[in-house]
Amino acid sequence: AGDPLIxxxxxxxxxxxxxxxxxxxxxxxxFESDVVRRNVEWLxxxxxxxxxFTPIHxxxxxxxxxxxxxxxxxxxxxxxxxxxxxxMINGLVDRELIFTYADLERFPRVNQVNFLECAAxxxxxxxxxxxxxxQFTHGMIHNMEYSGVSLRTILEExxxxxxxxxxxxxxxxxxxxxxxNGRSIPMEKALDDCIxxxxxxxxxxxxxxxxxxxxxxxxxxxNMWIKWIRRIExxxxxxxxxxxxxxxxxxxxxxxxxxxxxxxxxxxVVTSPSPQSPITHGKGPLVxxxxxxxxxxxxxxxxxxxxxxxxxxxxRLAAPGQKMALTRxxxxxxxxxxxxxxxxxxMDETGYVQPTKTQLRAVRGLNSIYHxxxxxxxxxxxxxxxxxVEVS
Amino acid sequence: xxxxxxxxxxxxxxxxxxxxxxxxxxxxxxxPVGAGNVEDGDVLFADNCASCHGDFAEGRGNWPKLAGxxxxxxxxxxxxxxxxxxxxxxxxxxxxxxxxxxGNAQSLSADEVYAVVAYILYSxxxxxxxxxxxxxxxxxxxxxxxxxxxxDDRAETExxxxxxxxxMENCKAEVxxxxxxxxxxxxxxxxxxxxxxxxxxxxxxxxxxxxPAAAAPVVVPVQESALDPGLVAEGAKVFKKCKACHQVxxxxxxxxxxxxxxxxxxxxxxxxxxxxxxxxxxxxAEGAVWDDAALAAFLAKPKAYAPKTKMSFAGLKKDxxxxxxxxxxxxxxx
Numbered sequence: 001a002g003d004p005l006i007x008x009x010x011x012x013x014x015x016x017x018x019x020x021x022x023x024x025x026x027x028x029x030x031f032e033s034d035v036v037r038r039n040v041e042w043l044x045x046x047x048x049x050x051x052x053f054t055p056i057h058x059x060x061x062x063x064x065x066x067x068x069x070x071x072x073x074x075x076x077x078x079x080x081x082x083x084x085x086x087x088m089i090n091g092l093v094d095r096e097l098i099f100t101y102a103d104l105e106r107f108p109r110v111n112q113v114n115f116l117e118c119a120a121x122x123x124x125x126x127x128x129x130x131x132x133x134x135q136f137t138h139g140m141i142h143n144m145e146y147s148g149v150s151l152r153t154i155l156e157e158x159x160x161x162x163x164x165x166x167x168x169x170x171x172x173x174x175x176x177x178x179x180x181n182g183r184s185i186p187m188e189k190a191l192d193d194c195i196x197x198x199x200x201x202x203x204x205x206x207x208x209x210x211x212x213x214x215x216x217x218x219x220x221x222x223n224m225w226i227k228w229i230r231r232i233e234x235x236x237x238x239x240x241x242x243x244x245x246x247x248x249x250x251x252x253x254x255x256x257x258x259x260x261x262x263x264x265x266x267x268x269v270v271t272s273p274s275p276q277s278p279i280t281h282g283k284g285p286l287v288x289x290x291x292x293x294x295x296x297x298x299x300x301x302x303x304x305x306x307x308x309x310x311x312x313x314x315x316r317l318a319a320p321g322q323k324m325a326l327t328r329x330x331x332x333x334x335x336x337x338x339x340x341x342x343x344x345x346x347m348d349e350t351g352y353v354q355p356t357k358t359q360l361r362a363v364r365g366l367n368s369i370y371h372x373x374x375x376x377x378x379x380x381x382x383x384x385x386x387x388x389v390e391v392s
Numbered sequence: 393x394x395x396x397x398x399x400x401x402x403x404x405x406x407x408x409x410x411x412x413x414x415x416x417x418x419x420x421x422x423x424p425v426g427a428g429n430v431e432d433g434d435v436l437f438a439d440n441c442a443s444c445h446g447d448f449a450e451g452r453g454n455w456p457k458l459a460g461x462x463x464x465x466x467x468x469x470x471x472x473x474x475x476x477x478x479x480x481x482x483x484x485x486x487x488x489x490x491x492x493x494x495g496n497a498q499s500l501s502a503d504e505v506y507a508v509v510a511y512i513l514y515s516x517x518x519x520x521x522x523x524x525x526x527x528x529x530x531x532x533x534x535x536x537x538x539x540x541x542x543x544d545d546r547a548e549t550e551x552x553x554x555x556x557x558x559x560m561e562n563c564k565a566e567v568x569x570x571x572x573x574x575x576x577x578x579x580x581x582x583x584x585x586x587x588x589x590x591x592x593x594x595x596x597x598x599x600x601x602x603x604p605a606a607a608a609p610v611v612v613p614v615q616e617s618a619l620d621p622g623l624v625a626e627g628a629k630v631f632k633k634c635k636a637c638h639q640v641x642x643x644x645x646x647x648x649x650x651x652x653x654x655x656x657x658x659x660x661x662x663x664x665x666x667x668x669x670x671x672x673x674x675x676x677a678e679g680a681v682w683d684d685a686a687l688a689a690f691l692a693k694p695k696a697y698a699p700k701t702k703m704s705f706a707g708l709k710k711d712x713x714x715x716x717x718x719x720x721x722x723x724x725x726x
Contacts, residue, residue, distance in 0.1 A: 040580055045444070045454035046636070046647055049494070075497065089401075090409045095394075097401035098408065106400055127468075128571045132579040157396035172415060178497035180490040182415065231412050239415045242487040246478050249541065255466030257477075261544040265554075275573075303558060308567035312560045341567060351555045363550055367470055379569060388573035392566065 028067075034058070037068050038135060043124075048076045049179070051118065053139030056269070056291065057276040061318075062143050062326040063113070066200055069142035071208040072118055072222065074179030080228050082212045085176075087154075087196075091233040092169065094159025101198070101212050107149040107157075110195055112218070113325045115143040115293045117264045119221035119248055119370040125357075126366050129377075129388045133276040137376060137388060138269040141293070143326035146216050148197035151190055154232070163234050166191070172239045173215055176230035183224045184238035185217065189262075193218045193324075196229065219295030219324035220262040221370070223248050253365025266354050267373035268292035268302055268329070268346035279384030283337035288315075292327045294348035299327040301347040306333075308341030308377060308391040309356070315344070340380040341391055357390060416486040420530045423485065427526035428507025430514040436504055437511045440493040443705045444636055449473075449515035453648070459515040462536065475516025479538045481530060485509050495635035619719050627720025630713045633705070641724045649703060653725040656718065658682050671698035687721075688714050 001007075028035065037052040044050040051072040054064060071077065082101040090096045118140035124130055131137050155171075163169050166187045174182035185194070195216045198205060205211040210227025217224045223243055238244065244259065251257040270290040273279045279286060292299045299321030303312040318328040329344070346354045357374040379389040416422035438447060444455035451457030461471025470476070474484050489505045491497050500508065510525035513533060519525075525533070573579065631640070637648035644651040650666040661668045661676030668676065675698060680686065690697040691714045693707045708714050 038580060040578075042454075042578065048636075048647075075491070075494070088404055088408065088412055090404060090413055095396060096404040096409055097396070098404045099401040103400045107398060129573040130578055132573040136579060153398075157398055157400060159396060174412075174415070178491065178495070180414075180497065233413065233415070237417060239486075240418050240480050240483055241415065242483050242491070245480060245483050245541075246472065246474075251465060251470060251472075253466065255470070255540065257465075257541050258544050258546075259541045261546065263544075263546075265546070275579075303560070310563055310567055312558065312563070341569075345558060347558065350551075352551060353554055353556065353558050355550075355554045359554065366468065379572075389569045390571040392564075392568045392570050 032058075035068060037070055038139075040124075040131070040136060049074050051120075051140060053135045054142050055135050055276075056139050056141065056271050057134040057274050059271070060289065060328070062291070062328050063201060064142035064144060064326075066144070066203070066206045066209065069144065069206075069209065070118070070140050072140070073177070073208070073227075074181050075177050077208040078177045078228060079207060080176055080212065085212050086230060087213065088231045089154065089158040089234070090231065091172075091235050092160075092163040093155075093234050094162050095157075097158050099154075104149055104154075104196060104198065104213065107153050109147060110150050111145060111147050112193070112195065112216070113143065113145045113322060114216055114218045115141060115264075115324060115326045116216075116222045116225055117141040117267075117293070117295075119223060119261070119264070122267075122372040122374065122376075123369045125374070125376075125388075126361075126368060126372055129390045132388045134269055134271050134274040134376075135276055138271075138291075140222070141291075141326075143293075144200040145202070146195060146197035147199035147202075148195045148213070148216070151194035151196055151215070151232075152192075154196060155190065155234070158234075160234070163187075163236075168236065170235045170238050172231075172233040172235055172241075173224075173226045173229055174231045174233075175210075175226045176228040181223070181226060181243060182239065182241045183226065183244055184235070184241070185224060187234075189217065189220070217262075219264060219297075221248065221264060224262065248370060250364065250368040250370050252363075252368065258368075261371055264293070264295035265371065265373045266292070266294035266296065266299070266346045266348040266352050268299075268344040268354060269376050270304070270342050270344050270378060273342065273380050273384070273386050274378050275386045275388055278386055279335070279380065282384070283335050286333050286335040288331040288333060288342065290315075290329055290344050292321070292329055292344070292346035293325070294321075294346065294350075294352070295324060296352060297349040298323050298325075299346055300349050302327070302329040303345045303347075304329075304331045305343040305345070306340040309343055309375070312345065321349070337382060339382055340378075341389070342378040342380055342386075343375050345375055414486070414490050416482045416489070418480040418482045420482060420527065423482075423527045423530060424502040425527050426502035426506050427524055427528075428503050428505070428510055429524045430507075430510045430519065430521050432504075433507035433509070433511025433514070436500070436508050438706050439633070440496070440500070441508065443633075443703075444494060447706075449512055458512050462516075465537070465540065473516065474512050475518060475536060477537050477540070479535055479541055481509070481513075481533050481535055484512060485530075488512075493636070496632040499632070619723050623716050623719040624723040626712075627716035627718070627723070630708065630717050631720055633708075637703070637705075640721065644725075652721055655682050655725070656684070656687065656722045660686070669698065669700045669702045671700040684718060687718050691717055 035055045035058040039052040054070040085101040087099040121140035169187040170184050171190045172184050197216045198213050215226045215229050249257045249259045292302045302315045304315045305312045315329040315331045321327040360374050377391050378386045380386045445458050446452045449458035461473045461476035464470045506525045513519045640652040646666045650663040660680040661672035691708050694701050694703050
């Protein structure tokens with residue numbers, strides 16, 4: 001008697017598996033076929049200018065594999081070969097220059113891990129709980145290790161003497177795709193920690209993330225991380241392009257709108273258990289886990305509540321928080337099988353504490369679309385299933 | 393000037409900078425010399441923009457509305473359009489010039505961009521129908537929401553109140569669920585997840601799985617093409633007008649409009665998974681076929697051929713364009 005998986009010889013223990021050349025570039029095993037990016041069709045008119053969501057409910061650790069890191073394009077993911085790639089620097093520089101891809105690889109290189117969060121992440125939840133899954137409420141985020149050249153290095157290669165006082169100067173960065181997506185970035189940030197990245201998690205960027213070169217703007221909204229970057233213009237004023245006036249501005253209750261809301265404030269979410277990742281094992285040991293991040297620096301602490309915010313317990317950080325990068329947290333509990341209202345609350349090194357939805361709405365109203373970093377609630381039922389809810 | 397610290401890259405030529413340095417600023421710097429009027433803009437808009445943005449810039453389906461929404465910014469779900477929200481006219485001109493029409497960006501001349509922008513302003517009741525927008529009249533246009541923006545003030549208005557020492561015990565007396573996602577239930581279904589779960593829970597059999605029968609090679613018959621390559625190339629250009637909504641060729645899928653593979657000779661309204669308008673459902677029931685005459689009629693005046701069609705495209709005006717389009721559709725999916 002016993003488990004036939006043990007007492008009987010299984011096919012995989014007897015015959016062959018795949019040879020080494022079966023999949024020259026590996027894919028996830030078929031059993032993981034549900035761990036994929038997903039689109040919410042009703043959000044946009046067409047997939048060409050749209051967004052999908054990272055399956056954060058099914059991942060662990062902090063690094064997002066490129067193949068399931070969310071995509072957002074304004075005119076589709078283009079195929080731009082390295083040989084056809086050109087980067088122009090123009091405007092208030094000493095030398096207006098053109099770089100090839102090969103040129104970029106000859107500059108001193110840097111590595112850094114950063115999260116990219118779309119400013120609209122959790123944006124559908126302003127008016128109330130509506131999407132049932134961490135992937136959909138919080139999946140416009142990914143976190144990768146980038147290799148590339150510091151933007152400062154490139155700007156200094158073009159020379160900033162002509163720009164004079166750099167305090168009131170800007171750069172305008174623009175992509176090579178048909179959307180010509182462009183954003184203005186203050187020079188202070190451009191010279192601080194931005195990089196022109198050509199590798200992510202060790203390998204070339206994927207087409208959907210801007211191959212062969214994208215901009216990395218740590219801690220700032222994803223729309224500024226220009227993909228297929230082809231031009232950097234040094235200017236004495238922001239361009240006020242479509243993506244920084246009609247979009248990515250946050251309308252308050254009185255009808256005025258905030259602009260230049262670049263930083264992504266501290267935020268966290270429980271990724272499991274969650275609606276797409278229910279508890280299936282009944283009561284007993286349970287791993288509660290999630291992600292936390294801040295565009296203002298490193299995560300210092302994450303608290304977890306199981307009763308909708310009445311009482312909180314400090315979670316365990318898998319590793320000390322790193323600046324502008326995802327932090328993994330765990331709370332290991334002995335679940336008694338009763339229902340929970342699960343929440344997480346992040347704190348960063350500036351002392352900022354992730355606010356509740358009520359707190360945010362009191363300041364911003366319901367129409368801001370962007371920058372919703374509220375505390376999320378999952379109602380975990382006795383069955384182990386979970387639902388996205390709001391609580392008093 | 394001297395080389396930079398690493399001496400990498402080369403000097404950009406003035407032609408290169410001119411080709412890419414197209415952005416236009418709020419003060420109008422960067423605008424090329426040119427002009428366009430509302431009337432011309434109306435025609436250009438119908439041909440290039442209306443299939444997504446509607447004949448009067450009112451927007452179709454989920455595509456952006458460019459007109460209307462005045463005085464809605466402090467309401468629930470404000471309607472943000474060029475007229476109600478955009479603070480600078482330069483943004484509209486720059487965006488139309490560099491990023492539109494969708495799927496055929498940078499195809500309009502400077503004068504045409506002036507005309508299209510003039511029409512968008514007219515649709516928003518911001519100019520009269522005899523208005524001419526030019527690099528000289530550009531700054532005369534007043535944008536309604538020019539003063540509607542403040543610079544990010546979170547550091548002053550939020551950070552202090554969101555930095556209080558966090559409560560750990562007895563933080564509130566009662567907790568009640570006030571809203572549930574299942575009430576709205578707009579979450580996409582996870583079919584893949586169910587399939588994977590089934591695969592995983594399938595009983596483990598001792599029998600080794602049989603190798604699947606080798607798939608028979610698919611023989612694609614090579615058709616003798618009588619199509620004029622010049623006409624096909626012409627049609628490919630015309631098809632750019634359709635690309636925002638229709639796909640054709642390998643891997644084509646249904647988008648806003650159905651995929652067009654094998655359209656020539658196919659029964660009308662028979663692409664699986666596409667929700668056709670009532671007109672097309674009726675034509676399909678009648679057994680209509682997309683022969684050359686039907687294609688030509690529909691392409692010339694879609695709403696005359698199928699009155700309730702969801703396709704907002706006004707139609708191709710030139711017979712030569714219609715012939716080219718039909719040749720192109722036949723060439724890419726015989």
